[in-house]
Structures are given as C-alpha cells and as structure tokens.
Amino acid sequence: MPEYLSPGVYVEEVDAGPRPIAGVSTSTAGMVGVTQRGPTTGKPKLVTNFLEFQTTFGGFLPEPPPAIRDAWAENPTEGGRWWLFPLAVKGFFDNGGQRLYVKRVFSRGAQAASGTLGSGLVSPITQDAAAGATTLQLGHLVGFTGTDDITVFRGSDNVPIGPAKITAYDVTTGRVVLNTGLQAEVKTARGDYVQKGARDATPSLRFSASSPGSWGKGAQVRISPAVSASLPVLPDPNEGPLFVTALAADAAKDAVSIEVNEVTGLDPDPLPDDVWVLINERRFKVTVAQPANGRVTLTFPAGTAHAPWKTGLTVRRVRRAGAGAGRELRISGSSRLYAGAVTQLDTGDKLTPLHVVSIGSDDVVTFDANTPDLVFETARLQLIESTVDTRFADPGGGSVTETFRNLRLTGDGPGTVVGTLASRSQLVLATTLTGLSTDPAKFPTPGKGSWLPLADDGDDAYGGLTVGDFVGTDGGSGKRTGIVALEDIDEISICAVPGVWSGTVESALVTHCEQLKDRFAVLDPKDGLDIEGIQTFREPFDTKYAALYYPWLVVNDPSTNQFVEAPPSGHMAGIYARTDTERGVHKAPANAVIRGIRTPGGIAQDVAKRQQDLLNPKGINALRFFPNLGQRVWGARTLSSDSSWKYINVRRLFLFLEESIDEGTQWVVFEPNDEALWALVRQTVTNFLTTVWRSGALFGATADEAFFVRCDRSTMTDDDIANGRLICVIGVAPVFPAEFVIFRIQQKTREPELV
Structure with a gap:
C-alpha cells in the first residue's frame, strides 16, 4: 500500500485490465x-x-x-x-x-591451423618507381631512424633488387630519399618492399585459426606497425614568445649576420641568449641584437654555412621543447597516451623510439630514455600501435577479409592484438611468445614476405x-x-x-x-x-x-x-x-x-x-x-x-498456443491467488484466443464455439489453493486440414413436365 505521510498531491499508476499475450515466433x-x-x-x-x-x-x-x-x-x-x-x-x-x-x-x-612470426623491420612500397629513381614511397617509417641502410625486395619471389641508404625522409608522406638510384623498377602490385637488416627467426607472435579444421590452411594474416596518433610537442614555457618576420636586406652566402624586420616578440630582453629560427626549412641558431631603425640583427655562430637569401624571405622562430636531453617532454593531446605506450619522436632529421613511463599534469610525459639534445616545437610524437589484416578465400564459395586497427602489441585485454582478435575476429586468434619485443625495429614479421599463411597443423580429423x-x-x-x-x-x-x-x-x-x-x-x-x-x-x-x-x-x-x-x-x-x-x-x-x-x-x-x-x-x-x-x-x-x-x-498450433500463454502469463506467479486474479487470467487468455480465432486458426462460427477458458472454483480445490496452485482449463477447437477433398456427383434425370 502507498504511504501518505504528509499533506500533498500524490500521482499513482495503477494497472488497468488484463495484460496482453504476444504470440511467440514459430518460424x-x-x-x-x-x-x-x-x-x-x-x-x-x-x-x-x-x-x-x-x-x-x-x-x-x-x-x-x-x-x-x-x-x-x-x-x-x-x-x-x-x-x-x-x-x-x-x-x-x-x-x-x-x-x-x-x-x-x-x-x-580436429586441430586448428597456425603460423608463427619472427621479428624484423619491413615496410611495403606504396608507389611504383622506375629504375634509377632516388626516392621511394613507403607504407610506414616506424622503426627507421632516417639514415638507414636498407634492401629493396621484389614481393613476388622475395628476391633482392638491391641495397640503398636512406638520407632523408618525410613521415607525413612516407617518402624517403636514397643515396643511389634503384637498380631495377619497383611495383606495388607485385608486393615489393624494403627491409632493414636481417629478419630474426626467434618466435614472437603466433596466429592460429579461430576454429579447428583444415580450412585454416587457407587463411592468411598480416600484422604491421601503424601510427595511431601524431601529437605536437609543446615548447618549454621559458622559451618566450613566437615571432614571424622577413629579411629586411639581401644576405650573401655564408654571411655571419642578417637583418630582419622588427616585429612583436622579436626583442632580446624576453628571449633567451640563443634563439633558433627556421629559414628555407632549415634551422639556425642565432643571437638577437637590440632593434634599431625598425630592424633587428640576427648573428650566426662562427662557421655557419648557408645559401644566399633575398629580401622578403620568411624567418620564423622555432622554440625548444627543453633545455638539452631529458626524459620529459610536454605533449599536446597527451591523453591519447598511456603507460607502456610505444612512441616514435620525429624531430625532422631523426626518428627516435621511446616508451611512455607516465603522463603527469600540464601534459608532461615521462619516457624510459633521454630524448635527443635538441627537440623543437615542430617535432611530433607518434603513437605506434599495430594493424592486423586477415583474409580467407573459401574454395567452397565465399571469402572473408578483416581489418583491425589501433591495437596494442602486448597484453591480452581490450584494444590489444590478443584481446581484440579473440572477441571480434572470425578467422584468427593470437598468442604472444617470449620473443615478442616492443622495439619498433623488431616488429613481428614472417620469415619472408609480409603475409603469414597458417600452414601448420590444420586438420578436420573426419x-x-x-x-x-x-x-x-x-x-x-x-x-x-x-x-x-x-x-x-x-x-x-x-x-x-x-x-x-x-x-x-x-x-x-x-x-x-x-x-x-x-x-x-x-x-x-x-x-x-x-x-x-x-x-x-x-x-x-x-x-x-x-x-x-x-x-x-x-x-x-x-x-x-x-x-x-x-x-x-x-x-x-x-x-x-x-x-x-x-x-x-x-x-x-x-x-x-x-x-x-x-x-x-x-x-x-x-x-x-x-x-x-x-x-x-x-x-x-x-x-x-x-x-x-x-x-x-x-x-x-x-x-x-x-x-x-x-x-x-x-501439433504446431498447440505448441504455439502453449508457449505463448506460458510466456505471456509469467506475471501471474506470486500474485495473490484470489477471485480477482482468476478473472484477470480468464480475460487475458480469452483476449489472446479471440485474436487467434479471428486469424482463422480455430474452428467455429463464434468464439464460444472455438474455445473456452475456465479459471474459478470449478477448476481448483481448496487444497490446490492452499498449495499455491492456480489452475486454468482451456479448450481449443483446431482447424484440421482438408486432406481429402471429396466431390460427390450424381446423375440427374430430366423429369417429365405435366401440362
């Protein structure tokens, strides 16, 4: 019963009438x-x-x-x-x-097919290049340093095309500059790739078919490193303001100093003793003199070499992220990182692998090793995770391909290679082995090529x-x-x-x-x-x-x-x-x-x-x-x-009726077993059977001919009630199929007409 303990208006919801029964599915x-x-x-x-x-x-x-x-x-x-x-x-x-x-x-x-990866550093070639070309477009630069000795391979048969050395790179486009021309053309359709060093056969990661059977021998899996996020490095707060100016006069080749236009922020007082500027995409260390006549003199260290520059060339300040090498950097968007995350710091001239130890306040990220001596705000910290691709061509018809991105290489929880494949993949499962390394240069790699066929063990054992x-x-x-x-x-x-x-x-x-x-x-x-x-x-x-x-x-x-x-x-x-x-x-x-x-x-x-x-x-x-x-x-x-x-x-009609009434009257359990409940049960079942009769499922010209529902003292004894039994008796007249259709035809003779 509701309680009324203080004066006021009370709104109450009450049940009205019988509860409807929904017919269950029979198909x-x-x-x-x-x-x-x-x-x-x-x-x-x-x-x-x-x-x-x-x-x-x-x-x-x-x-x-x-x-x-x-x-x-x-x-x-x-x-x-x-x-x-x-x-x-x-x-x-x-x-x-x-x-x-x-x-x-x-x-x-039955046994599941499987395959095991070793480790190495491989990157696919993503754009065709002619023989003699000195640039290559790669799928990723994860694990590279920017000045690497590599070997170019032909993907169709894994035969080396020739060695080369990377002298410059662009992480955004994946383009690398080589010290020598290619010895032969390369083609993406052939699956050509580059490899740094030799591959290590020590088992690092095992993939197995998601279910037993010889079908798994037709499955293939590929895991590749991927950049999940590229986060800007923030400047040290003590670095002072940013400025963008331009040359106020022509500068001769290797000139010791240059003159630039005076702009806001270009003042030696709030600036440190040494300032770094960007001219023609190249960084220079300069000292800033006091402004005079709307100009400011920037002086280079002795021995600085540079090209001749024309008036109006943009000179932009780049601020340092810290004073020298250290284990901390301020990273914009550090919430994307996590303890143990594998990252790669791109300073524009070098790629450095770092592991995140912790993320503190004010976007300060602590790493497991020192960063390079000079890190500027133009640098980017890349979060390195992995992408898993699977494919299976069914000889009996149908094929399946899957792609799972932004997966952590280690661990077995959500978002990891092991955990994600276990919960989402229809083709493969993964198991980490002792040889697995978080070093991007030792990423899990098959013995040859980039796709791993699950060629071991698979057996149906019919x-x-x-x-x-x-x-x-x-x-x-x-x-x-x-x-x-x-x-x-x-x-x-x-x-x-x-x-x-x-x-x-x-x-x-x-x-x-x-x-x-x-x-x-x-x-x-x-x-x-x-x-x-x-x-x-x-x-x-x-x-x-x-x-x-x-x-x-x-x-x-x-x-x-x-x-x-x-x-x-x-x-x-x-x-x-x-x-x-x-x-x-x-x-x-x-x-x-x-x-x-x-x-x-x-x-x-x-x-x-x-x-x-x-x-x-x-x-x-x-x-x-x-x-x-x-x-x-x-x-x-x-x-x-x-x-x-x-x-x-x-038979199936009665199964439908019984299951529908069973599921539709569960609300009756533990209700007070009295006349009011009996009336509700009768009305609930009657309404349902009336709907069934109207659909043509029951025999009879009226509902009374088609069925009856009894739930009262005639169906229950005092002993039934005392033992908590509510008994409802239902009678139904089903429609039988017209299995034998009989037309009785007799010959009709013409009777004489009396006039």
Whole structure:
C-alpha cells in the first residue's frame, strides 16, 4: 500500500485490465551439422541469410575421402551424409526461412591451423618507381631512424633488387630519399618492399585459426606497425614568445649576420641568449641584437654555412621543447597516451623510439630514455600501435577479409592484438611468445614476405567423427554441444539435423523436442530408399513432435556446379517458416512449391498416387511432381499413432498456443491467488484466443464455439489453493486440414413436365 505521510498531491499508476499475450515466433529454426569452420564453443549462432552463414561457418563442403564417405553413407542405421549440411541450409533460406540458429559439429580430434612470426623491420612500397629513381614511397617509417641502410625486395619471389641508404625522409608522406638510384623498377602490385637488416627467426607472435579444421590452411594474416596518433610537442614555457618576420636586406652566402624586420616578440630582453629560427626549412641558431631603425640583427655562430637569401624571405622562430636531453617532454593531446605506450619522436632529421613511463599534469610525459639534445616545437610524437589484416578465400564459395586497427602489441585485454582478435575476429586468434619485443625495429614479421599463411597443423580429423558428436553433451548453458546445445535458444521452434539418418541422432532430436515441448523436428530418411525401404525406416518412430519426408531432393552444388541429392529437411524447415509467415502456424505446410531444386527432376524418386496410398496412412509425407503444378509437398502428417495429433499444423498450433500463454502469463506467479486474479487470467487468455480465432486458426462460427477458458472454483480445490496452485482449463477447437477433398456427383434425370 502507498504511504501518505504528509499533506500533498500524490500521482499513482495503477494497472488497468488484463495484460496482453504476444504470440511467440514459430518460424525460427535450429540446425545441427558439420560446417567448414565457425565457433565450436558457446551457444548456437543466429544467421539470417546464406551469405551470413558462409561468412560465419564457411561454404559448401567437399565429399570426404572414400573410406570415410562409405563408412557413413553405406551405414543404413547409424549413417548419414553430413557433408551436405550447407546445401540444406541454403535450401532453408531458398524456401523462405529467415532466422536459423546453427550449432557446428566437429571431430574431437580436429586441430586448428597456425603460423608463427619472427621479428624484423619491413615496410611495403606504396608507389611504383622506375629504375634509377632516388626516392621511394613507403607504407610506414616506424622503426627507421632516417639514415638507414636498407634492401629493396621484389614481393613476388622475395628476391633482392638491391641495397640503398636512406638520407632523408618525410613521415607525413612516407617518402624517403636514397643515396643511389634503384637498380631495377619497383611495383606495388607485385608486393615489393624494403627491409632493414636481417629478419630474426626467434618466435614472437603466433596466429592460429579461430576454429579447428583444415580450412585454416587457407587463411592468411598480416600484422604491421601503424601510427595511431601524431601529437605536437609543446615548447618549454621559458622559451618566450613566437615571432614571424622577413629579411629586411639581401644576405650573401655564408654571411655571419642578417637583418630582419622588427616585429612583436622579436626583442632580446624576453628571449633567451640563443634563439633558433627556421629559414628555407632549415634551422639556425642565432643571437638577437637590440632593434634599431625598425630592424633587428640576427648573428650566426662562427662557421655557419648557408645559401644566399633575398629580401622578403620568411624567418620564423622555432622554440625548444627543453633545455638539452631529458626524459620529459610536454605533449599536446597527451591523453591519447598511456603507460607502456610505444612512441616514435620525429624531430625532422631523426626518428627516435621511446616508451611512455607516465603522463603527469600540464601534459608532461615521462619516457624510459633521454630524448635527443635538441627537440623543437615542430617535432611530433607518434603513437605506434599495430594493424592486423586477415583474409580467407573459401574454395567452397565465399571469402572473408578483416581489418583491425589501433591495437596494442602486448597484453591480452581490450584494444590489444590478443584481446581484440579473440572477441571480434572470425578467422584468427593470437598468442604472444617470449620473443615478442616492443622495439619498433623488431616488429613481428614472417620469415619472408609480409603475409603469414597458417600452414601448420590444420586438420578436420573426419575419421574420428561419431554420432555422439551430433547428439552432443550437456555442460551447462553456453557449454552444450550438438543437439543438446539447441536447448540454449528458447526461440527455436523447428529442429533438424540435415543429412543424418542415424537412429541414435534422430531419437535424440525427437527426445529433445518432447522434453522441451516447444519445438517440432523434421527428420530425414536414408537416401535411395524404395517404397518398402522407407516404410521399414519409419517403423521405429511414434511421436507427435516430428515429421518425416520422402524422397530426397536434387539440387545444384555451386562448389562443383553439379547436381547432387540433398536431404529434404532443410528445404522443409524453410517451407514451415514460409507458411507460418504468409498464412500462420495453423496452415498445414503442404501443397507448397519446393524452391531451390532442379527444374524439372528436382525430386530424386517419383512417387505415384498408388505408392502414396501406402505412405500417407503411416505418416510418411511424400514430395511429388504434378504436371502444370510443379514439385510440391504432398503430405502433412506427424509420426504419431494418436489420431488426435496426426496433423503437423494441429501439433504446431498447440505448441504455439502453449508457449505463448506460458510466456505471456509469467506475471501471474506470486500474485495473490484470489477471485480477482482468476478473472484477470480468464480475460487475458480469452483476449489472446479471440485474436487467434479471428486469424482463422480455430474452428467455429463464434468464439464460444472455438474455445473456452475456465479459471474459478470449478477448476481448483481448496487444497490446490492452499498449495499455491492456480489452475486454468482451456479448450481449443483446431482447424484440421482438408486432406481429402471429396466431390460427390450424381446423375440427374430430366423429369417429365405435366401440362
């Protein structure tokens, strides 16, 4: 009860009337099967189209080696053609399916492919250059000093083109000046690169495929240093003001002093004894004389050489960042840095690697080593991190490329190479090794080239695959495998293990549906069965939670561009979803055109009417071809011997009603169990069933004919109430399919007319 403790106006919210029940989805499917790659741990993954399936789980599977193929395909009781699973998934989406949860099955002996990096300093060439050229455009200058001996390599075969020496550089453009012309042309399309020194084979970083299987041998990874931020160096506060002036008179070559125009800030009193100026992009140390007649004399140290200059040439002061070498600098934007960050200081004539120790107040950054003697405000501090690129071309269809930028090389948390790949990459994982260095000149590098193929270990180990891998084990939420893992997803309402006819697997799938009571299974028979064979295959089953379809379908395998027989369960799950979306779960998923199969001849075996006369009473749903009508589903029966539940749509309608009422009345739990609550429950359920009846899902001309809802003293005893039980009795009249359409025609004779 609300409390009113002081005078005032109180606004209260109160519940009014029954709470609505929202119908649950009935078109979400869950499938278990062998895929080329994809996650092997965690809950089943949702895919909403076949391209998304290929991106996450890979493309079509090749037929396994004959010994493994025959061990499965020729086993009539515990076999299957599990390598057809991707074709079944494609059939699901071809037939109107929109949401599919996939749980990958894999052999316990499967291994992930891997590759190990050493270290070295390599930079790709990003612009073609002709033989004899003295400049090169590089992808980065991380780890270089600005005066380095390098070797130019041809990327196609890693053959050296020739040595050279860097004499000048521009970090902004990546352009370097060489002391000699190139011995041969270089091409970016060929993957040409430069290398400083030799590569070290000591393992520094290991990449492995994100999931086990031989697919990983087709994956490649590249890690390269990258500048995440370029931060300006701030001048020392004691350096005084900045000024920009111009020559007031011509200056001869190597003149000891020059005259410049007097401007604000150009006064020796607030300036230090030695001042540095920038003339024609070159720094000079000068002493400043007192202004006279609107001019100021700047004097160079003895022996300073320079070119002749003309009047009007700009003279700009550059201030020092500190008085001599030290471990501290003031950096603008120091918040981008962090303790342990790898940086590179660019003073214009030299590149110096530094590691950040701490970031203090007033943008003061402390490094692990001394900076150069002279650092000016024109210098830039570059934050060095890494970029990881991955790529995988799937021979079975589809390809994946990924790029992850601004990653720290060490550590395993968010933003690091290890942590980011573990949480975001679909292709690779990373592990740091003892040889990993934070020195930019010893960056992780493959033994040759720049891309590392994951060529070690990858193995599918299909020879160790068993029916137990499809059934799965229960390790708790998020740790279940196989069919058992479908329990983690409450939204699933249609289940299948396409291509597997093993009695153990299909019994496990049926048991899964019977225990959860909110989903329906679609089973596959063995391929190639005749009419007697399919009847024999059906005999062990008696369940109202599953349906069986015969025969298999003929589809095109895009990976080989050949027609193959495929299990019908994937296509049928899609038809279930399509029918639910277009008409509703009360409509039988039959008399529907099968999409995504060969036209004509998309059904592996012809089923005539006289043959279906034998199959239909036993709950075997036929897939048939009709002239001018196409290839259709021609059956809608479950595998139940109970005539009350012989129709698929009736069973699935009740699953829909039960799950919707279950989820929509959770608010009732722990409410006072009295007349007021009973009335609310009755009204809530009545409103929901009225909506269902109006959609055509229930039989009856009026709502009273279609259903009843009782929740009162007639449904509960005093003992029920005392034990906290609220019992609501619901009766529903489902709409049965018009399975047999009968037109009775009789001959009408003309009667004589009397005049």
